[in-house]
Amino acid sequence: MESVFYSPTRIIFGEESLKRVGEEARKFGERALIVTGKSSSKKSGSLDEVVNSLTSHNLQVEIFNKVEPDPSIGIVEEGAKFAKKCAADVVIGLGGGSPMDAAKGIALLMTNKGEITDYFGTDKVKEPALPIIAIPTTAGTGSEVTKYAVITDQKKMLKQIIGTPHINPKLAILDPLLTLSMPASLIANTGVDALSHAIEGYVSTQANPVGDILALKSIVLIAEALPGAISQPDNLKIREKMLFASMLAGMVINSAGAGIIHGMGYFITLHYGAPHGLANALLMPEVMEFNLEGNPLKFRNIAEAMGKKVEGLSEKEAAHLSVVAMRELLGKIGIPRGMKEIGVKEESLADFAKTVSKNKRLLTLNPRRPTTEEIEEIYRRSM
Ligand SMILES: [Fe+2]
Numbered sequence: 001m002e003s004v005f006y007s008p009t010r011i012i013f014g015e016e017s018l019k020r021v022g023e024e025a026r027k028f029g030e031r032a033l034i035v036t037g038k039s040s041s042k043k044s045g046s047l048d049e050v051v052n053s054l055t056s057h058n059l060q061v062e063i064f065n066k067v068e069p070d071p072s073i074g075i076v077e078e079g080a081k082f083a084k085k086c087a088a089d090v091v092i093g094l095g096g097g098s099p100m101d102a103a104k105g106i107a108l109l110m111t112n113k114g115e116i117t118d119y120f121g122t123d124k125v126k127e128p129a130l131p132i133i134a135i136p137t138t139a140g141t142g143s144e145v146t147k148y149a150v151i152t153d154q155k156k157m158l159k160q161i162i163g164t165p166h167i168n169p170k171l172a173i174l175d176p177l178l179t180l181s182m183p184a185s186l187i188a189n190t191g192v193d194a195l196s197h198a199i200e201g202y203v204s205t206q207a208n209p210v211g212d213i214l215a216l217k218s219i220v221l222i223a224e225a226l227p228g229a230i231s232q233p234d235n236l237k238i239r240e241k242m243l244f245a246s247m248l249a250g251m252v253i254n255s256a257g258a259g260i261i262h263g264m265g266y267f268i269t270l271h272y273g274a275p276h277g278l279a280n281a282l283l284m285p286e287v288m289e290f291n292l293e294g295n296p297l298k299f300r301n302i303a304e305a306m307g308k309k310v311e312g313l314s315e316k317e318a319a320h321l322s323v324v325a326m327r328e329l330l331g332k333i334g335i336p337r338g339m340k341e342i343g344v345k346e347e348s349l350a351d352f353a354k355t356v357s358k359n360k361r362l363l364t365l366n367p368r369r370p371t372t373e374e375i376e377e378i379y380r381r382s383m
Contacts, residue, residue: 003208022057029089035103080109097141104149139242140190142250144172193277194246201252221245259366294368
């Protein structure tokens, strides 16, 4: 069967690579718009560093710093208006997944007519977006190398996905120094998000041999590094491993897509405010348990990548160890044992399951196709 691997983003990786941003942005024009969150890039000094590098290469710089976590339709529209007013040539997303995704939406609206809602879905975008430079300050989203932007639709209470190669960043600058200022909970939640990308992409029905290599490497790195990332937040070698692993996982989902961990997790974020990675973490063991019979060999490989001994075991036994390894890792990094602990109520689960089951694309990517009842059951088991 044919398979596709697609990864068009140029990547500059390494300590102090942030210094390259001015020189690189200048290749795209004279006016740069930085899209970032409300305060953390300012506080950490990374925003100033980007501005300095840009101005020293004679770029005119404007800053849109209103992006909230889980960016809304409104914030993307507001950012696009601002970008048009300053006639930006290049959009720089600086921060976690939220500013990078907002930057993608803004860059898209600079070259495509209409509203951001017109582009929800897969391959709806006609024209290439303005060039995007993505600079992650967390190690998790992988958005710096993906064709996806996730925008929150508060009216419909849905996370809407824009999926188009036209918003794949032209350049990703990955400087591990930028990820040093993260609090422990952010390291845990974003790290688990990256792990969920590697796993969902690896077992996806659209997985491909190139992505599989990257996924397994990513799983090995995260399983090894994540506990230490939290206990030694200033260890630059560990930060570098996590940033690298999260980028690899982003490359994996760029071609293979994600599955129902993401599809189900979105509702825990929308209705209970759980950060994206935490929502995924709470669902991951039970989704894996459900999915493993859809592709036992791959779950066996995940168990091995997470450090379990699988020789001499049947494929089924070995596959099950991936769930054991996941529970152990989540326990080590302080993820709550179930959704009850973060306030999720039983009575909301049936509605969530119904809405998830309408997402045909996502269900097709999942290695085992669940019924609405099975989705609800996975939610319940994750309580
Ligand atoms: Fe994610």
